[in-house]
Amino acid sequence: MPLSGSASDADDRLKLDRQLCFPLYAATNLLQRLYRPLLAPLGLTYSQYLVMMVLWDRKSVSVGELQNCLYLDVGTLSPLLKRMERDGLVTRKRDPADERRVLVNLTPHGDKLKSAASQVPIMLAANFNSDPADMQQLYELSTTLVGRLSDAVTACKD
Protein backbone atom coordinates (compact mmCIF):
# COMPACT_ATOMS: atom_id res chain seq x y z
CA MET A 1 0.00 0.00 0.00
CA PRO A 2 1.25 3.49 -0.81
CA LEU A 3 2.09 5.64 2.16
CA SER A 4 0.40 8.82 1.06
CA GLY A 5 -2.55 8.77 -1.27
CA SER A 6 -3.68 5.73 -3.19
CA ALA A 7 -2.75 4.93 -6.76
CA SER A 8 -6.29 5.74 -7.77
CA ASP A 9 -5.95 9.22 -6.27
CA ALA A 10 -2.96 9.86 -8.48
CA ASP A 11 -4.82 8.35 -11.41
CA ASP A 12 -7.81 10.54 -10.74
CA ARG A 13 -5.83 13.72 -10.57
CA LEU A 14 -4.44 13.02 -14.03
CA LYS A 15 -7.81 12.49 -15.68
CA LEU A 16 -8.57 15.18 -18.22
CA ASP A 17 -12.09 15.50 -16.91
CA ARG A 18 -10.90 16.20 -13.38
CA GLN A 19 -8.77 19.18 -14.28
CA LEU A 20 -10.17 22.67 -14.02
CA CYS A 21 -7.51 24.10 -16.27
CA PHE A 22 -8.48 22.02 -19.24
CA PRO A 23 -11.99 23.39 -19.91
CA LEU A 24 -10.60 26.91 -19.54
CA TYR A 25 -7.90 26.09 -22.07
CA ALA A 26 -10.34 24.44 -24.46
CA ALA A 27 -12.89 27.24 -24.14
CA THR A 28 -10.23 29.84 -24.88
CA ASN A 29 -9.07 28.02 -28.01
CA LEU A 30 -12.61 27.46 -29.24
CA LEU A 31 -13.57 31.07 -28.57
CA GLN A 32 -10.65 32.33 -30.60
CA ARG A 33 -11.72 30.03 -33.41
CA LEU A 34 -15.18 31.60 -33.33
CA TYR A 35 -13.80 35.12 -33.13
CA ARG A 36 -11.46 34.69 -36.06
CA PRO A 37 -14.01 34.88 -38.90
CA LEU A 38 -15.71 37.82 -37.19
CA LEU A 39 -12.52 39.79 -36.68
CA ALA A 40 -10.77 38.93 -39.96
CA PRO A 41 -12.96 41.34 -41.99
CA LEU A 42 -11.78 44.11 -39.67
CA GLY A 43 -8.16 43.03 -40.14
CA LEU A 44 -7.83 42.10 -36.47
CA THR A 45 -6.73 39.03 -34.57
CA TYR A 46 -8.17 38.34 -31.15
CA SER A 47 -5.24 39.75 -29.22
CA GLN A 48 -5.14 42.79 -31.48
CA TYR A 49 -8.84 43.21 -30.74
CA LEU A 50 -8.02 43.23 -27.02
CA VAL A 51 -5.41 45.95 -27.53
CA MET A 52 -7.91 47.94 -29.58
CA MET A 53 -10.49 47.70 -26.81
CA VAL A 54 -8.06 49.26 -24.39
CA LEU A 55 -7.25 52.01 -26.88
CA TRP A 56 -10.87 52.73 -27.83
CA ASP A 57 -11.43 53.30 -24.14
CA ARG A 58 -8.28 55.12 -23.09
CA LYS A 59 -6.95 56.78 -26.26
CA SER A 60 -3.29 56.45 -25.29
CA VAL A 61 -1.45 53.77 -23.34
CA SER A 62 2.13 52.71 -22.77
CA VAL A 63 3.34 49.20 -23.46
CA GLY A 64 3.65 48.62 -19.73
CA GLU A 65 0.05 49.63 -19.12
CA LEU A 66 -1.05 47.17 -21.78
CA GLN A 67 0.95 44.50 -20.00
CA ASN A 68 -0.99 45.16 -16.82
CA CYS A 69 -4.35 45.34 -18.55
CA LEU A 70 -3.94 42.22 -20.65
CA TYR A 71 -1.69 40.06 -18.44
CA LEU A 72 0.67 39.53 -21.36
CA ASP A 73 4.45 39.42 -21.53
CA VAL A 74 6.37 42.30 -23.13
CA GLY A 75 7.86 39.77 -25.47
CA THR A 76 4.36 39.16 -26.74
CA LEU A 77 3.23 42.77 -26.89
CA SER A 78 6.27 44.28 -28.55
CA PRO A 79 6.02 42.38 -31.84
CA LEU A 80 2.22 42.47 -31.66
CA LEU A 81 2.22 46.27 -31.56
CA LYS A 82 4.82 46.38 -34.30
CA ARG A 83 2.50 44.40 -36.58
CA MET A 84 -0.40 46.63 -35.61
CA GLU A 85 1.65 49.67 -36.54
CA ARG A 86 2.65 48.04 -39.83
CA ASP A 87 -1.04 47.42 -40.54
CA GLY A 88 -1.99 51.03 -39.87
CA LEU A 89 -3.99 50.40 -36.72
CA VAL A 90 -1.83 52.25 -34.19
CA THR A 91 1.14 54.55 -33.89
CA ARG A 92 4.02 54.06 -31.47
CA LYS A 93 6.27 56.79 -30.22
CA ARG A 94 8.61 57.31 -27.30
CA ASP A 95 7.21 59.32 -24.41
CA PRO A 96 9.06 62.68 -24.42
CA ALA A 97 8.68 62.82 -20.63
CA ASP A 98 10.34 59.43 -20.21
CA GLU A 99 12.19 58.15 -23.21
CA ARG A 100 12.09 54.58 -21.92
CA ARG A 101 8.34 54.41 -22.38
CA VAL A 102 6.55 53.88 -25.69
CA LEU A 103 3.11 55.40 -26.11
CA VAL A 104 0.60 53.64 -28.31
CA ASN A 105 -2.16 55.62 -30.00
CA LEU A 106 -4.91 54.89 -32.47
CA THR A 107 -4.60 55.92 -36.07
CA PRO A 108 -7.73 57.46 -37.64
CA HIS A 109 -8.30 54.09 -39.31
CA GLY A 110 -8.01 52.27 -36.00
CA ASP A 111 -10.44 54.69 -34.42
CA LYS A 112 -12.92 54.20 -37.23
CA LEU A 113 -12.98 50.43 -36.67
CA LYS A 114 -14.70 50.92 -33.36
CA SER A 115 -18.23 51.11 -34.70
CA ALA A 116 -17.89 47.96 -36.79
CA ALA A 117 -16.26 46.19 -33.84
CA SER A 118 -19.18 46.99 -31.59
CA GLN A 119 -21.19 44.41 -33.51
CA VAL A 120 -18.68 41.64 -32.93
CA PRO A 121 -19.79 40.67 -29.41
CA ILE A 122 -23.36 40.43 -30.64
CA MET A 123 -22.43 38.30 -33.63
CA LEU A 124 -20.33 36.04 -31.45
CA ALA A 125 -23.11 35.49 -28.94
CA ALA A 126 -25.44 34.58 -31.80
CA ASN A 127 -23.18 31.63 -32.57
CA PHE A 128 -24.10 29.66 -29.50
CA ASN A 129 -26.85 29.70 -26.93
CA SER A 130 -25.87 30.22 -23.34
CA ASP A 131 -27.72 31.02 -20.18
CA PRO A 132 -26.98 34.69 -19.34
CA ALA A 133 -26.99 33.96 -15.62
CA ASP A 134 -24.46 31.17 -16.09
CA MET A 135 -22.30 33.45 -18.22
CA GLN A 136 -22.44 36.13 -15.56
CA GLN A 137 -21.38 33.58 -12.93
CA LEU A 138 -18.62 32.30 -15.16
CA TYR A 139 -17.43 35.84 -15.71
CA GLU A 140 -17.25 36.56 -11.99
CA LEU A 141 -15.55 33.31 -11.06
CA SER A 142 -12.98 33.54 -13.81
CA THR A 143 -12.26 37.18 -13.05
CA THR A 144 -11.59 36.29 -9.43
CA LEU A 145 -9.34 33.47 -10.58
CA VAL A 146 -7.38 35.81 -12.85
CA GLY A 147 -6.68 38.02 -9.85
CA ARG A 148 -5.31 35.14 -7.83
CA LEU A 149 -3.30 33.74 -10.73
CA SER A 150 -1.84 37.14 -11.46
CA ASP A 151 -0.73 37.44 -7.84
CA ALA A 152 0.75 33.94 -7.99
CA VAL A 153 2.70 34.72 -11.15
CA THR A 154 4.16 37.93 -9.78
CA ALA A 155 4.96 36.16 -6.50
CA CYS A 156 6.96 33.59 -8.46
CA LYS A 157 9.06 36.31 -10.04
CA ASP A 158 10.40 37.49 -6.67
Next chain:
Amino acid sequence: MPLSGSASDADDRLKLDRQLCFPLYAATNLLQRLYRPLLAPLGLTYSQYLVMMVLWDRKSVSVGELQNCLYLDVGTLSPLLKRMERDGLVTRKRDPADERRVLVNLTPHGDKLKSAASQVPIMLAANFNSDPADMQQLYELSTTLVGRLSDAVTACKD
Protein backbone atom coordinates in the same frame (compact mmCIF):
# COMPACT_ATOMS: atom_id res chain seq x y z
CA MET B 1 -19.03 38.11 -25.67
CA PRO B 2 -21.45 40.55 -24.10
CA LEU B 3 -22.67 39.82 -20.63
CA SER B 4 -25.97 41.57 -21.07
CA GLY B 5 -27.44 42.55 -24.37
CA SER B 6 -30.15 44.88 -23.23
CA ALA B 7 -28.89 48.02 -21.55
CA SER B 8 -25.37 48.28 -22.98
CA ASP B 9 -24.54 50.55 -25.85
CA ALA B 10 -21.70 50.00 -28.26
CA ASP B 11 -19.18 51.58 -25.91
CA ASP B 12 -20.08 49.30 -23.06
CA ARG B 13 -19.88 46.15 -25.13
CA LEU B 14 -16.32 47.01 -26.06
CA LYS B 15 -15.10 47.48 -22.51
CA LEU B 16 -12.57 44.85 -21.54
CA ASP B 17 -14.26 44.36 -18.20
CA ARG B 18 -17.60 43.55 -19.81
CA GLN B 19 -16.30 40.69 -21.90
CA LEU B 20 -16.52 37.15 -20.62
CA CYS B 21 -13.95 35.90 -23.09
CA PHE B 22 -11.21 38.05 -21.69
CA PRO B 23 -10.90 36.57 -18.18
CA LEU B 24 -10.96 33.11 -19.72
CA TYR B 25 -8.18 34.12 -22.08
CA ALA B 26 -6.15 35.76 -19.31
CA ALA B 27 -6.67 32.84 -16.91
CA THR B 28 -5.51 30.37 -19.56
CA ASN B 29 -2.35 32.34 -20.26
CA LEU B 30 -1.56 32.80 -16.59
CA LEU B 31 -2.20 29.13 -15.85
CA GLN B 32 0.21 28.07 -18.56
CA ARG B 33 2.79 30.41 -17.07
CA LEU B 34 2.36 28.70 -13.70
CA TYR B 35 2.44 25.23 -15.22
CA ARG B 36 5.62 25.85 -17.17
CA PRO B 37 8.13 25.64 -14.30
CA LEU B 38 6.34 22.58 -12.93
CA LEU B 39 6.29 20.73 -16.24
CA ALA B 40 9.71 21.77 -17.55
CA PRO B 41 11.54 19.33 -15.22
CA LEU B 42 9.48 16.54 -16.79
CA GLY B 43 10.35 17.77 -20.26
CA LEU B 44 6.73 18.60 -21.00
CA THR B 45 4.85 21.65 -22.21
CA TYR B 46 1.25 22.17 -21.16
CA SER B 47 -0.26 20.82 -24.35
CA GLN B 48 2.10 17.86 -24.29
CA TYR B 49 0.95 17.26 -20.72
CA LEU B 50 -2.63 17.14 -21.98
CA VAL B 51 -1.72 14.58 -24.62
CA MET B 52 0.10 12.54 -21.97
CA MET B 53 -2.97 12.56 -19.73
CA VAL B 54 -5.02 11.04 -22.50
CA LEU B 55 -2.35 8.41 -23.09
CA TRP B 56 -1.82 7.55 -19.44
CA ASP B 57 -5.52 6.84 -19.34
CA ARG B 58 -6.11 5.15 -22.67
CA LYS B 59 -2.75 3.63 -23.68
CA SER B 60 -3.30 4.10 -27.41
CA VAL B 61 -5.11 6.79 -29.36
CA SER B 62 -5.28 7.98 -32.92
CA VAL B 63 -4.58 11.57 -33.90
CA GLY B 64 -8.26 12.04 -34.66
CA GLU B 65 -9.27 10.85 -31.20
CA LEU B 66 -6.85 13.34 -29.69
CA GLN B 67 -8.49 16.03 -31.78
CA ASN B 68 -11.84 15.19 -30.26
CA CYS B 69 -10.53 14.92 -26.71
CA LEU B 70 -8.51 18.13 -26.75
CA TYR B 71 -10.52 20.28 -29.16
CA LEU B 72 -7.38 21.02 -31.14
CA ASP B 73 -6.75 21.32 -34.86
CA VAL B 74 -4.84 18.58 -36.69
CA GLY B 75 -2.44 21.26 -37.79
CA THR B 76 -1.61 21.75 -34.13
CA LEU B 77 -1.46 18.10 -33.14
CA SER B 78 0.61 16.79 -36.03
CA PRO B 79 3.76 18.79 -35.30
CA LEU B 80 3.13 18.52 -31.55
CA LEU B 81 3.19 14.73 -31.71
CA LYS B 82 6.22 14.83 -33.95
CA ARG B 83 8.13 16.79 -31.30
CA MET B 84 6.91 14.39 -28.63
CA GLU B 85 8.20 11.47 -30.68
CA ARG B 86 11.52 13.24 -31.23
CA ASP B 87 11.77 13.73 -27.44
CA GLY B 88 11.12 10.06 -26.72
CA LEU B 89 7.72 10.50 -25.10
CA VAL B 90 5.55 8.67 -27.62
CA THR B 91 5.69 6.48 -30.69
CA ARG B 92 3.62 7.03 -33.83
CA LYS B 93 2.75 4.37 -36.34
CA ARG B 94 0.15 3.84 -39.03
CA ASP B 95 -2.79 1.68 -38.06
CA PRO B 96 -2.46 -1.59 -40.02
CA ALA B 97 -6.24 -1.86 -40.12
CA ASP B 98 -6.59 1.58 -41.69
CA GLU B 99 -3.44 3.04 -43.11
CA ARG B 100 -4.84 6.56 -43.02
CA ARG B 101 -4.86 6.55 -39.25
CA VAL B 102 -1.82 7.12 -37.04
CA LEU B 103 -1.76 5.47 -33.63
CA VAL B 104 0.06 7.19 -30.80
CA ASN B 105 1.48 5.13 -27.92
CA LEU B 106 3.58 5.83 -24.87
CA THR B 107 7.24 4.93 -24.77
CA PRO B 108 8.46 3.31 -21.54
CA HIS B 109 9.92 6.69 -20.63
CA GLY B 110 6.60 8.41 -21.26
CA ASP B 111 4.84 5.85 -19.14
CA LYS B 112 7.31 6.32 -16.30
CA LEU B 113 6.61 10.07 -16.18
CA LYS B 114 3.12 9.40 -14.88
CA SER B 115 4.04 9.11 -11.22
CA ALA B 116 6.03 12.35 -11.20
CA ALA B 117 3.24 14.09 -13.11
CA SER B 118 0.68 13.08 -10.52
CA GLN B 119 2.24 15.64 -8.18
CA VAL B 120 1.86 18.49 -10.65
CA PRO B 121 -1.81 19.31 -9.95
CA ILE B 122 -1.02 19.44 -6.24
CA MET B 123 1.99 21.70 -6.72
CA LEU B 124 0.00 23.96 -9.00
CA ALA B 125 -2.84 24.33 -6.52
CA ALA B 126 -0.31 25.24 -3.84
CA ASN B 127 0.63 28.29 -5.88
CA PHE B 128 -2.61 30.14 -5.29
CA ASN B 129 -5.44 29.93 -2.84
CA SER B 130 -8.87 29.33 -4.25
CA ASP B 131 -12.18 28.32 -2.79
CA PRO B 132 -12.76 24.67 -3.77
CA ALA B 133 -16.49 25.26 -4.16
CA ASP B 134 -15.83 28.17 -6.54
CA MET B 135 -13.38 26.07 -8.50
CA GLN B 136 -15.93 23.28 -8.78
CA GLN B 137 -18.51 25.77 -10.04
CA LEU B 138 -16.04 27.24 -12.47
CA TYR B 139 -15.21 23.77 -13.71
CA GLU B 140 -18.85 22.93 -14.35
CA LEU B 141 -19.72 26.20 -16.02
CA SER B 142 -16.67 26.18 -18.26
CA THR B 143 -17.22 22.55 -19.20
CA THR B 144 -20.76 23.35 -20.26
CA LEU B 145 -19.47 26.29 -22.26
CA VAL B 146 -16.90 24.11 -24.02
CA GLY B 147 -19.70 21.82 -25.14
CA ARG B 148 -21.65 24.70 -26.64
CA LEU B 149 -18.60 26.25 -28.25
CA SER B 150 -17.57 22.95 -29.73
CA ASP B 151 -21.02 22.57 -31.26
CA ALA B 152 -20.84 26.11 -32.60
CA VAL B 153 -17.44 25.53 -34.18
CA THR B 154 -18.52 22.34 -35.92
CA ALA B 155 -21.74 24.04 -37.03
CA CYS B 156 -19.64 26.77 -38.67
CA LYS B 157 -17.73 24.19 -40.68
CA ASP B 158 -20.85 22.96 -42.47
Next chain:
DNA sequence: GCCATTTATATGGCAAGCCATATATTCGAC
Protein backbone atom coordinates in the same frame (compact mmCIF):
# COMPACT_ATOMS: atom_id res chain seq x y z
C1' DG C 1 28.15 65.04 -11.19
C1' DC C 2 29.22 59.67 -11.34
C1' DC C 3 28.26 54.92 -11.20
C1' DA C 4 25.43 50.97 -9.88
C1' DT C 5 20.71 49.75 -9.89
C1' DT C 6 16.32 49.73 -11.40
C1' DT C 7 12.82 50.36 -15.03
C1' DA C 8 10.86 50.09 -19.88
C1' DT C 9 11.06 48.14 -24.11
C1' DA C 10 13.14 45.15 -27.82
C1' DT C 11 15.02 40.83 -29.84
C1' DG C 12 15.85 35.84 -30.70
C1' DG C 13 14.56 31.21 -30.15
C1' DC C 14 11.20 27.93 -29.49
C1' DA C 15 6.46 25.74 -29.02
C1' DA C 16 1.63 26.36 -29.92
C1' DG C 17 -2.47 27.26 -32.63
C1' DC C 18 -5.09 28.15 -36.71
C1' DC C 19 -6.27 28.00 -41.71
C1' DA C 20 -5.64 26.57 -46.45
C1' DT C 21 -3.89 23.29 -49.04
C1' DA C 22 -1.85 18.73 -50.25
C1' DT C 23 -1.45 13.66 -50.07
C1' DA C 24 -2.76 9.10 -49.14
C1' DT C 25 -6.12 5.72 -47.98
C1' DT C 26 -10.78 4.00 -47.77
C1' DC C 27 -15.57 3.92 -49.11
C1' DG C 28 -19.53 3.96 -52.36
C1' DA C 29 -22.05 4.20 -56.52
C1' DC C 30 -22.21 2.11 -60.57
Next chain:
DNA sequence: GTCGAATATATGGCTTGCCATATAAATGGC
Protein backbone atom coordinates in the same frame (compact mmCIF):
# COMPACT_ATOMS: atom_id res chain seq x y z
C1' DG D 1 -13.41 -3.56 -60.49
C1' DT D 2 -13.24 1.75 -61.34
C1' DC D 3 -13.60 6.36 -60.45
C1' DG D 4 -15.07 10.07 -57.69
C1' DA D 5 -16.18 11.43 -52.88
C1' DA D 6 -15.13 11.23 -48.20
C1' DT D 7 -11.77 10.52 -44.41
C1' DA D 8 -7.21 10.90 -41.87
C1' DT D 9 -3.10 13.01 -41.48
C1' DA D 10 0.74 16.23 -42.98
C1' DT D 11 2.77 20.67 -44.44
C1' DG D 12 3.50 25.75 -45.01
C1' DG D 13 2.63 30.32 -43.63
C1' DC D 14 1.19 33.30 -40.33
C1' DT D 15 0.31 35.15 -35.42
C1' DT D 16 0.66 34.34 -30.54
C1' DG D 17 2.99 33.53 -26.23
C1' DC D 18 6.75 32.70 -23.24
C1' DC D 19 11.54 33.01 -21.46
C1' DA D 20 16.27 34.66 -21.49
C1' DT D 21 18.91 38.10 -22.77
C1' DA D 22 20.12 42.79 -24.46
C1' DT D 23 19.83 47.82 -24.71
C1' DA D 24 18.57 52.33 -23.39
C1' DA D 25 16.87 55.65 -20.18
C1' DA D 26 15.92 57.21 -15.49
C1' DT D 27 16.94 56.95 -10.49
C1' DG D 28 19.53 56.95 -6.13
C1' DG D 29 23.55 56.98 -3.14
C1' DC D 30 27.67 59.13 -2.50
